Amino acid sequence: MKPKLNDVAQLAGVSVTTVSRVINNHGYLSQQTKDKVFAAMHELHYQPNNMARSLQGKNTQLIGVIFSDIRNPFFGELVSRIEKLLFAKNYKVILCNSADDPQKERDYLQMLMANQVDGIIAGAHNLGIEEYQQYGLPIISFDRYLSDNIPIVSSDNYHGGYLAAQALHQAGAKDIAIFSGKNQPGSPTNGRLEGYKDYLKEKNLISHVHELPFELSPALKTMEIKSILKQAHYDGIFCSDDLNAMLTISVARQLNISVPEDLKVVGYDGTEIIRNYSPELTTIEQPLADISTLLVSLLLQRVADANCDLEKEYVLPVKLVKGITA
Amino acid sequence: MKPKLNDVAQLAGVSVTTVSRVINNHGYLSQQTKDKVFAAMHELHYQPNNMARSLQGKNTQLIGVIFSDIRNPFFGELVSRIEKLLFAKNYKVILCNSADDPQKERDYLQMLMANQVDGIIAGAHNLGIEEYQQYGLPIISFDRYLSDNIPIVSSDNYHGGYLAAQALHQAGAKDIAIFSGKNQPGSPTNGRLEGYKDYLKEKNLISHVHELPFELSPALKTMEIKSILKQAHYDGIFCSDDLNAMLTISVARQLNISVPEDLKVVGYDGTEIIRNYSPELTTIEQPLADISTLLVSLLLQRVADANCDLEKEYVLPVKLVKGITA
Numbered sequence: 001m002k003p004k005l006n007d008v009a010q011l012a013g014v015s016v017t018t019v020s021r022v023i024n025n026h027g028y029l030s031q032q033t034k035d036k037v038f039a040a041m042h043e044l045h046y047q048p049n050n051m052a053r054s055l056q057g058k059n060t061q062l063i064g065v066i067f068s069d070i071r072n073p074f075f076g077e078l079v080s081r082i083e084k085l086l087f088a089k090n091y092k093v094i095l096c097n098s099a100d101d102p103q104k105e106r107d108y109l110q111m112l113m114a115n116q117v118d119g120i121i122a123g124a125h126n127l128g129i130e131e132y133q134q135y136g137l138p139i140i141s142f143d144r145y146l147s148d149n150i151p152i153v154s155s156d157n158y159h160g161g162y163l164a165a166q167a168l169h170q171a172g173a174k175d176i177a178i179f180s181g182k183n184q185p186g187s188p189t190n191g192r193l194e195g196y197k198d199y200l201k202e203k204n205l206i207s208h209v210h211e212l213p214f215e216l217s218p219a220l221k222t223m224e225i226k227s228i229l230k231q232a233h234y235d236g237i238f239c240s241d242d243l244n245a246m247l248t249i250s251v252a253r254q255l256n257i258s259v260p261e262d263l264k265v266v267g268y269d270g271t272e273i274i275r276n277y278s279p280e281l282t283t284i285e286q287p288l289a290d291i292s293t294l295l296v297s298l299l300l301q302r303v304a305d306a307n308c309d310l311e312k313e314y315v316l317p318v319k320l321v322k323g324i325t326a
Numbered sequence: 327m328k329p330k331l332n333d334v335a336q337l338a339g340v341s342v343t344t345v346s347r348v349i350n351n352h353g354y355l356s357q358q359t360k361d362k363v364f365a366a367m368h369e370l371h372y373q374p375n376n377m378a379r380s381l382q383g384k385n386t387q388l389i390g391v392i393f394s395d396i397r398n399p400f401f402g403e404l405v406s407r408i409e410k411l412l413f414a415k416n417y418k419v420i421l422c423n424s425a426d427d428p429q430k431e432r433d434y435l436q437m438l439m440a441n442q443v444d445g446i447i448a449g450a451h452n453l454g455i456e457e458y459q460q461y462g463l464p465i466i467s468f469d470r471y472l473s474d475n476i477p478i479v480s481s482d483n484y485h486g487g488y489l490a491a492q493a494l495h496q497a498g499a500k501d502i503a504i505f506s507g508k509n510q511p512g513s514p515t516n517g518r519l520e521g522y523k524d525y526l527k528e529k530n531l532i533s534h535v536h537e538l539p540f541e542l543s544p545a546l547k548t549m550e551i552k553s554i555l556k557q558a559h560y561d562g563i564f565c566s567d568d569l570n571a572m573l574t575i576s577v578a579r580q581l582n583i584s585v586p587e588d589l590k591v592v593g594y595d596g597t598e599i600i601r602n603y604s605p606e607l608t609t610i611e612q613p614l615a616d617i618s619t620l621l622v623s624l625l626l627q628r629v630a631d632a633n634c635d636l637e638k639e640y641v642l643p644v645k646l647v648k649g650i651t652a
Binding site: 218 | 438
């Protein structure tokens with residue numbers, strides 16, 4: 001027999017009204033209450049809003065899209081493309097900027113689950129959020145391990161790191177550092193670091209790894225980069241995103257280090273905005289059109305058939321875009 | 327008596343199933359059918375989904391946010407801020423990139439109206455869309471006239487244009503052009519052009535207006551800018567957005583025109599990403615934090631009370647951010 005609102009209320013030890021308020025995210029509710037209700041819903045496999053949903057037809061035509069922040073041009077372009085593709089298929093996007101805040105991401109996920117989306121595309125930066133495993137909704141992940149049954153789409157991070165190191169080396173650099181993000185176990189983006197290291201090892205060069213955590217402000221990153229460039233005299237730097245590459249070039253100019261003569265720089269991402277407005281930057285281009293097409297197509301396959309067979313991982317090729325910085 | 331689904335179907339001359347499919351945006355429907363159904367809904371003041379809505383509680387906690395494209399960093403930052411503010415108030419954002427396509431914007435609007443959002447923040451570039459007047463939903467507009475009862479939030483475009491011309495002039499420029507967007511009647515952004523013109527008139531300087539339509543690709547804009555810079559020997563250019571300013575500086579470099587020695591450039595918008603990653607650009611900063619706070623606060627006032635008294639226009643101050651390009 002299908003579980004009812006009342007069953008959830010009983011198991012959670014709250015009133016039916018409270019369960020309804022949690023489901024509709026209406027009024028003030030403590031995190032503790034929410035957690036209790038969601039745990040009970042999960043235990044009973046309760047599907048909220050079935051009634052409202054069936055009144056409206058089979059699907060809600062809403063897709064939750066969770067990325068860290070669309071202010072970053074990479075996520076701006078990715079979300080813009082996803083939205084366009086979904087619109088063409090009659091879906092609308094609920095936008096979630098998780099801001100690299102696990103609690104915000106968790107809140108969003110609960111709101112999305114309760115508020116009847118047909119599926120989720122998730123590419124935020126907080127690894128290991130258990131909630132992704134708890135519910136039966138179709139989910140596709142970008143560049144991030146969430147759980148065994150959630151397919152990951154990513155571009156070839158390893159080859160990208162390898163190509164970047166190779167470009168710097170072939171441009172004449174011998175003392176090549178990487179400014180990477182924080183390396184988190186299980187994150188496909190770690191491949192960039194590994195590809196970089198492997199190329200240097202092949203050429204008997206020493207690797208130098210500096211972490212510039214994603215969440216540092218540009219001012220703090222600038223300070224950090226300045227201090228690194230003053231102490232170490234690298235002639236090549238691979239930045240694992242284009243914004244860090246822009247900062248590195250700008251700091252180099254301040255320190256009268258000529259790019260590319262004294263220091264060669266390669267970025268990562270290659271968004272339209274970078275290629276159009278900073279074409280001087282040599283970078284590794286992720287295939288954003290293909291990534292977004294694949295994310296949407298896999299998700300809609302899962303929406304149509306929750307048990308359809310998908311690969312665990314889909315890896316798309318990257319390419320070097322030559323500017324003048326390396 | 328409240329109109330029923332059946333009344334809408336009769337007036338539109340279609341079946342109840344078709345009306346339901348239009349409301350739920352489900353399955354293939356011709357634009358003609360949609361238009362007929364929406365016209366009938368409008369004529370009868372039919373509020374779709376009242377039943378589903380009341381099942382879920384009073385509000386849907388969803389807000390539609392329509393801007394041309396979040397790939398533009400200005401809209402990326404604005405939408406990111408709006409989303410954050412609305413999240414804190416327990417609302418989620420349905421994202422609509424209208425891509426400057428009036429038909430896409432119209433489709434979105436109809437989908438939003440039918441799919442039970444509590445309100446809309448609209449700042450797309452297609453003026454004169456009648457649909458905004460047709461429904462009773464709370465709407466707040468950014469930088470754009472929609473209809474008499476829809477409040478407009480904007481920053482002080484006139485003063486921004488004046489400040490930009492002044493900055494170029496005070497830096498030594500005398501032959502000062504403007505690269506503006508397409509000027510559309512009723513658009514508050516025209517103020518930038520007027521402020522620029524008035525400053526030049528005060529100083530007995532001649533204005534030179536070049537339109538670079540927003541929807542031109544960067545490659546075509548680059549060609550256009552190159553042809554302008556080759557023919558006319560301006561020593562100052564006010565670009566009515568920062569991306570055009572970046573292109574102008576890049577074209578000037580290609581033509582061996584030194585910035586700021588031979589050509590001074592001032593941009594417009596001053597997003598975080600420009601201030602952080604291209605701090606050399608002198609620009610007019612729009613107060614994005616205040617703009618988004620005001621948009622959200624006015625909208626939620628209207629959501630709480632559809633008849634609450636609001637001003638027709640709210641104008642926020644801008645400021646000059648000095649880089650080295652002027």
